Amino acid sequence: MKKDNKPLNKYIFVVGGVMSSVGKGIAAASVGKILQAKGYRVTALKIDPYINVDAGTMNPTEHGEVFVTKDGDETDQDIGNYERFLDIDITKINYMTTGRVYLSVIEKERSMYYKGKCVEVVPHVPFEIIDRINTAAKNAQADFTIVEIGGTVGEYQSMLFLEAVRMLKTKNPKDVITMMVSYLPIPSKVGEMKTKPTQYAVRTLNSAGIFPNFLLCRAERSLDEVRKEKLALSCNISVENIISAPDVDSIYDIPLNFEKEGLSSAILKELGVKEKKQNKDGLLEWKNFVKKTKSNTKQVKIAIIGKYFETGDFVLADSYLSVIEALKYSAYATGRHPVLTWMNALDFESNPKKLEDLKKYDGVLIPGGFGSRGIEGKLNVIEYVRKNKIPYFGICYGMQLMVIEYARNILKLEGANTREIDPKSKHLVVDVMESQKENIEKGKYGGSMRLGAYDAKLKKGSIAYTAYGQENISERHRHRYEVNNEYVERLENAGLIFSGKSPSGDLCEIAELPKKEHPFFLGAQFHPEFLARPLRPHPLFTSFIQASIKNQK
Ligand code: GLN
Numbered sequence: 001m002k003k004d005n006k007p008l009n010k011y012i013f014v015v016g017g018v019m020s021s022v023g024k025g026i027a028a029a030s031v032g033k034i035l036q037a038k039g040y041r042v043t044a045l046k047i048d049p050y051i052n053v054d055a056g057t058m059n060p061t062e063h064g065e066v067f068v069t070k071d072g073d074e075t076d077q078d079i080g081n082y083e084r085f086l087d088i089d090i091t092k093i094n095y096m097t098t099g100r101v102y103l104s105v106i107e108k109e110r111s112m113y114y115k116g117k118c119v120e121v122v123p124h125v126p127f128e129i130i131d132r133i134n135t136a137a138k139n140a141q142a143d144f145t146i147v148e149i150g151g152t153v154g155e156y157q158s159m160l161f162l163e164a165v166r167m168l169k170t171k172n173p174k175d176v177i178t179m180m181v182s183y184l185p186i187p188s189k190v191g192e193m194k195t196k197p198t199q200y201a202v203r204t205l206n207s208a209g210i211f212p213n214f215l216l217c218r219a220e221r222s223l224d225e226v227r228k229e230k231l232a233l234s235c236n237i238s239v240e241n242i243i244s245a246p247d248v249d250s251i252y253d254i255p256l257n258f259e260k261e262g263l264s265s266a267i268l269k270e271l272g273v274k275e276k277k278q279n280k281d282g283l284l285e286w287k288n289f290v291k292k293t294k295s296n297t298k299q300v301k302i303a304i305i306g307k308y309f310e311t312g313d314f315v316l317a318d319s320y321l322s323v324i325e326a327l328k329y330s331a332y333a334t335g336r337h338p339v340l341t342w343m344n345a346l347d348f349e350s351n352p353k354k355l356e357d358l359k360k361y362d363g364v365l366i367p368g369g370f371g372s373r374g375i376e377g378k379l380n381v382i383e384y385v386r387k388n389k390i391p392y393f394g395i396c397y398g399m400q401l402m403v404i405e406y407a408r409n410i411l412k413l414e415g416a417n418t419r420e421i422d423p424k425s426k427h428l429v430v431d432v433m434e435s436q437k438e439n440i441e442k443g444k445y446g447g448s449m450r451l452g453a454y455d456a457k458l459k460k461g462s463i464a465y466t467a468y469g470q471e472n473i474s475e476r477h478r479h480r481y482e483v484n485n486e487y488v489e490r491l492e493n494a495g496l497i498f499s500g501k502s503p504s505g506d507l508c509e510i511a512e513l514p515k516k517e518h519p520f521f522l523g524a525q526f527h528p529e530f531l532a533r534p535l536r537p538h539p540l541f542t543s544f545i546q547a548s549i550k551n552q553k
Pocket of ligand 1: 397478481
């Protein structure tokens with residue numbers, strides 16, 4: 001590598017103050033975006049302070065979406081935000097939890113890595129954290145490594161991560177900065193924006209030995225000069241580093257808003273980096289994309305049939321985040337405004353009349369899922385949209401169920417099912433993968449599904465092939481079950497096409513009905529949503545949206 005190409009090796013930590021859920025992940029992704037737009041290489045890490053080794057073993061209503069990386073890690077949805085904002089593939093090393101860090105310290109201890117030393121919580125745990133951050137930075141050859149620490153400062157569980165920040169900063173004072181994303185309430189009875197909770201949060205951070213360089217002030221409204229100066233004075237931060245981050249219509253506005261506040265230049269200044277000369281606005285394409293999120297007036301209406309939203313709509317949106325964003329990108333790119341409606345699969349079990357409601361939508365999507373709850377409702381939906389020629393897109397479980405519906409209603413295989421639900425079924429058209437049997441028998445559930453990117457080959461002339469415009473694809477997976485090969489020939493003779501298969505031909509990756517039978521009836525065993533990016537919508541989602549637009553009355 002040429003000398004002037006050497007990465008700058010700067011670190012930006014993003015922590016939260018006052019409360020969680022104020023958009024730290026999007027803030028971190030947006031900081032990455034504006035630095036990337038200035039011509040720098042950026043990578044991003046997420047730290048989750050819980051004990052779970054990954055997000056894969058948590059219920060989506062607990063945790064939100066499990067985002068799967070190319071190399072098969074089951075991570076937090078913020079990793080998805082980073083991939084989408086930065087248009088990069090992020091790997092395992094960029095995600096850590098308390099459980100993961102402790103696990104590797106203990107494993108290292110067991111193999112004499114520490115050469116007989118007494119291994120202690122401090123410094124060995126923070127050392128492990130720093131090692132991981134450095135490896136991620138090195139792998140990405142990053143100029144800027146952004147590290148988001150989940151939770152809120154003051155929580156006991158994030159102390160060791162803050163200690164790692166402090167240690168790294170002590171060793172590299174010029175290369176490490178910290179940003180606090182904080183919340184400024186405007187109590188309705190008071191009618192005024194209050195800065196005190198943020199002042200306290202900064203003091204709490206100070207007591208961990210960290211003095212933040214920036215405050216990103218989340219509030220319903222913009223921050224005025226009076227409050228900026230007040231915070232600057234009380235928090236030891238220069239006033240130009242107090243950034244206003246008011247609520248926005250779309251998360252994609254945030255990088256642009258940060259730039260209105262001059263954030264990237266302020267970061268470069270703080271880290272002593274001379275700004276690169278650029279002859280083109282690095283955010284030009286992003287700005288065009290943001291325009292589309294607002295200017296499309298014609299709609300496309302999609303119903304999403306799910307079940308992970310017992311605690312309200314808010315959680316549903318979280319559980320299927322990547323699917324929702326993927327739908328949006330394809331709608332924007334096709335000149336439409338997406339109108340997405342969540343429907344509970346269980347409602348279609350008890351009330352068959354409800355199926356009629358599906359006619360109000362241009363397309364129907366069933367995303368991934370697990371277990372038996374809501375399954376018969378989903379099967380009713382699939383039967384209805386197949387017969388009524390409403391465009392249907394099934395993802396993972398949504399594809400397996402599509403095959404089960406076809407087996408039951410076209411092949412007349414009574415009780416056809418997946419082993420996941422009914423192991424005693426006479427017709428297990430979806431069965432456990434050979435490689436998964438031992439995991440299930442021994443109860444090895446953590447991180448053991450078929451995970452990450454695998455290649456597939458597409459059949460020429462199929463809807464899938466036309467959408468991708470190529471024969472070979474690679475997509476990310478997360479499943480234990482697969483279409484049973486013993487039924488493939490019968491299903492194909494009855495009209496279903498397996499248009500995507502693994503290179504060896506033994507695993508069905510895509511099922512579809514020919515266009516002359518149905519405008520769009522397609523399911524994918526993989527999760528295409530993980531590869532959809534704002535500026536590069538996913539071909540299968542786009543093809544589904546196009547079919548849905550055609551279906552409009
Ligand atoms: N439950 C199914 C399986 O394990 C589908 C998984 C999913 O939809 N992600 O194969």
